[in-house]
Amino acid sequence: MKVLKFHDSRDEDYLLLSFNGAFSPQVDLESEFAFFFQAFEEYAGGWMPDVVRGKRQRRYSRAAIWKSLEEDRDENITSIGLYRTEWPALDMSLSLWLPPRHPKLNIIIKVKPLSFFAETECCRHFVEMVRAWADRYPVTYAWAHSSDDAQLADFPSFGRDDETRRRDGFDKIYEVCWLNVFGPKLVETVGRERMLSTPAHRVEELPTGSVLIVTWPTVADFASKEARLAQARAHAHLRPDLDYDTALRTLSERSTILAPVERRFHPDVSPLLTRVVDFVASHERQRKIAGFNVWQPPEPEEWRPADSALPPDVDDPEGALEHYDTLAEHLVALLHTEVPSVFEATPGSLVDVDFYFWREEFPTSRLREAIDEHAIPAIGAYLGEVMVRNLGGRWIPRKKLEEAQVLVGNRVWLPFVRARHYMRSRQALLDYSLTRIYRVAERHRG
Secondary structure (H helix, E strand, O other): OOOOOOOOOOOOOOOEEEEEEEEOOOOHHHOOOOOHHHHHHHOOHHOOOEEEEOOOOOEEHHHHHHHHHHHOOOOEEEEEEEEEOOOEEEEEEEEEEEOOOOEEEEEEOOOOEEHHHHOHHHHHHHHHHHHHHHHHEEEEEEEEEHHHHHHHHOOOOOOHHHHHHHHHHHOOOOOOEEEEEEEEEHHHHHHHHHHHHOOOOOEEEOOOEEEEOOOOOOOOOOOOOHHHHHHHHHHHHHHHOHHHHHHHHHHHHHHHOOOOOOOOOOOOOOOHHHHHHOOHHHHHHHHHHHHHOOOOOOOOOOOEEEEOOOOOOOOOOOHHHHHHHHHHHHHHHHHHOHHHHOOOOOOHHHHHHHHHHHOOOOHHHHOHHHHHHHHHHHHHHHHHHHHHHHHOOOOEEEOOOOOEEEEEEEEEHHHHHHHHOOOOOOHHHHOOHHHHHHHHHHHOOO
């Protein structure tokens, strides 16, 4: 059973549930949590897990759950993960703190993509499941919302430093999500009557003293104008100190940040920038796209007219060419596992190499001495070899690597100089990308 790798796939928005509650330590775990899994199995529907993972991986079943919880028990804590082998992807954890510690449970559910929850009935089932849990396992605070929007709202810190966040927890209502279960302490802080009169899609008082509030029928359209109006009304109602217009403006600004932006990248580097924006966190992606839409890569400066080329100054031209080939092979040896296409030495290989170095933040994550002595010569030689093989170029060898040239058409190019510029910083990997200089050389090969 191969589970979907939730965080290795292309990052995109997902439904995130955080549920912190308590349970009775007087009853054995199997009996105490039979209701939990009964509600789970009744309402999960299309995102139901098929894999349980503790110390080992098993097909989902109640027996597998109890076995995994027992195996994973470490002093007074036990936890399991629940996953799926088909879309939608699921990353779910159930963690239990056991006596003599204060008994509590923590549930994290992530379901990707968020668009799975576009239908009212699917969202209603999710709410019913959380409601059933909150009715049986008293909560401090539980919430479910778009992960991207939660990131922009700085959940769960809300601008507080780590020490303050750990000390105070959810001591007041910092934010109102699509789905909220406010525990008795939070209810009393706001005032039960005020909380029960919240303008929202669904407001329900639970027997435990908690109050469930759902702002809008569906969560997938949380960023729509109507959903934001409902969210702002609920938030301002529960926080009389918060002005409604201010709350709505904040929410609208977050919707704008998340709104899809058409990609209009410079054609020379479009394949590279597409890889970059698909890699960044989804809540940052649209701003990154907007920035790249107006960004223009600098014109390559690592060239001179062919009639100004420096003549060869090496005693053994063939030996110099073999040296360049050996240096290029060093890059292949370095990257072949992470970048298999590096064997091919094609324009597409350069895109893959550029993205790898950017993803790894190579100029700042490796020792500068190693970069200068090994990486830069290997990168320059590899770039030159790609030009020779694919553009009909010809090496003009020089004793100094930075003077070595590749003749393409009516220009000679300085691949080792480009490599040194390229390895200055992470931004330089884009400004001086191998992809960009290759495409310009391609246009000038005559």
